[in-house]
Amino acid sequence: MKSVCYKPIGIIHSPFKDTKNMPIQPIGAKGIKGTVELETEYKDGLKDLDGFSHIILIYDFHLSDDYSLQVKPFLDDIPKGVFAIRAPKRPNSIGISVVRLNSIENTTLHISNVDIVDGTPLLDIKPCVPHFDCLEDVCIGWLSDRVGSAVDKKSDERFHDSSAK
Amino acid sequence: MKSVCYKPIGIIHSPFKDTKNMPIQPIGAKGIKGTVELETEYKDGLKDLDGFSHIILIYDFHLSDDYSLQVKPFLDDIPKGVFAIRAPKRPNSIGISVVRLNSIENTTLHISNVDIVDGTPLLDIKPCVPHFDCLEDVCIGWLSDRVGSAVDKKSDERFHDSSAK
Numbered sequence: 001m002k003s004v005c006y007k008p009i010g011i012i013h014s015p016f017k018d019t020k021n022m023p024i025q026p027i028g029a030k031g032i033k034g035t036v037e038l039e040t041e042y043k044d045g046l047k048d049l050d051g052f053s054h055i056i057l058i059y060d061f062h063l064s065d066d067y068s069l070q071v072k073p074f075l076d077d078i079p080k081g082v083f084a085i086r087a088p089k090r091p092n093s094i095g096i097s098v099v100r101l102n103s104i105e106n107t108t109l110h111i112s113n114v115d116i117v118d119g120t121p122l123l124d125i126k127p128c129v130p131h132f133d134c135l136e137d138v139c140i141g142w143l144s145d146r147v148g149s150a151v152d153k154k155s156d157e158r159f160h161d162s163s164a165k
Numbered sequence: 166m167k168s169v170c171y172k173p174i175g176i177i178h179s180p181f182k183d184t185k186n187m188p189i190q191p192i193g194a195k196g197i198k199g200t201v202e203l204e205t206e207y208k209d210g211l212k213d214l215d216g217f218s219h220i221i222l223i224y225d226f227h228l229s230d231d232y233s234l235q236v237k238p239f240l241d242d243i244p245k246g247v248f249a250i251r252a253p254k255r256p257n258s259i260g261i262s263v264v265r266l267n268s269i270e271n272t273t274l275h276i277s278n279v280d281i282v283d284g285t286p287l288l289d290i291k292p293c294v295p296h297f298d299c300l301e302d303v304c305i306g307w308l309s310d311r312v313g314s315a316v317d318k319k320s321d322e323r324f325h326d327s328s329a330k
Binding site for chain 2: 001002003004005006007008009011039042043044045046047048049050051052053054055056058060062069070079080081082083084085086090091092094096098121123124125126127128129130131132135137138139140141142143144
């Protein structure tokens with residue numbers, strides 16, 4: 001299949017200068033602030049976004065340079081299929097995070113609950129509308145008895161150092 | 166900024182052979198069945214995914230060949246900023262849908278609640294874990310009094326026919 005190419009529309013800034021010791025999900029990043037610096041050419045696309053409390057950021061895990069199909073996630077010691085975890089080392093290094101949108105100033109978005117490394121290239125912004133999803137009878141597989149740990153678990157270097165695969 | 170290129174990992178199949186008259190969100194596609202045909206090379210990445218009832222599909226809106234920064238969404242007559250809507254015609258034509266995972270057979274995923282056009286290139290699969298997101302005090306801006314309409318509203322050709330921008 002033909003490759004698909006995207007041009008980043010901005011940069012995500014956060015207090016996390018490297019991938020070690022970061023929150024592993026937004027639930028563990030509550031209150032952590034950051035910004036999105038959108039390229040000025042896209043400014044008109046921000047109209048009406050300020051009415052939303054939460055937005056979905058889609059970005060490239062730019063520090064992830066390869067992948068394994070099965071990896072040990074932060075929340076378990078047994079390797080899982082890469083599509084059953086959210087780790088950065090995936091066939092296509094795409095990340096998504098739901099963050100709180102605090103305010104918009106020109107092309108700067110002030111955000112909270114940021115679990116993203118500083119300097120990450122942004123690919124898209126979508127409004128977060130939980131009402132759109134059909135979430136009935138949700139099961140979360142291997143995470144069922146581990147999801148609570150995502151609140152305070154921090155990352156180590158396993159998804160940055162390729163020797164740790 | 167440097168472009169980011171991804172190689173599709175599979176194809177999404179659905180009953181929707183073109184973009185007209187489709188449900189506009191998963192909530193309007195309840196029960197509609199489809200499949201994901203994953204490339205066989207990624208099979209081992211599916212381990213442990215079958216424990217999840219819902220998965221996030223990330224895909225390319227391959228029929229969208231351009232974009233506007235402000236467009237009329239299906240649920241309103243007043244143009245909105247493209248980042249405040251989920252329409253396909255966006256600077257980077259990335260789509261996300263939460264679908265129900267019914268079963269996995271080899272590299273075929275049987276899914277429901279499919280609001281995706283047949284033949285769409287798949288970029289990533291992630292487990293859907295609502296517990297990971299910090300969704301407190303959600304506001305949905307211009308959609309507040311229109312979100313109910315997403316259940317039965319169908320698409321027209323505005324996001325396929327570029328004359329309709």
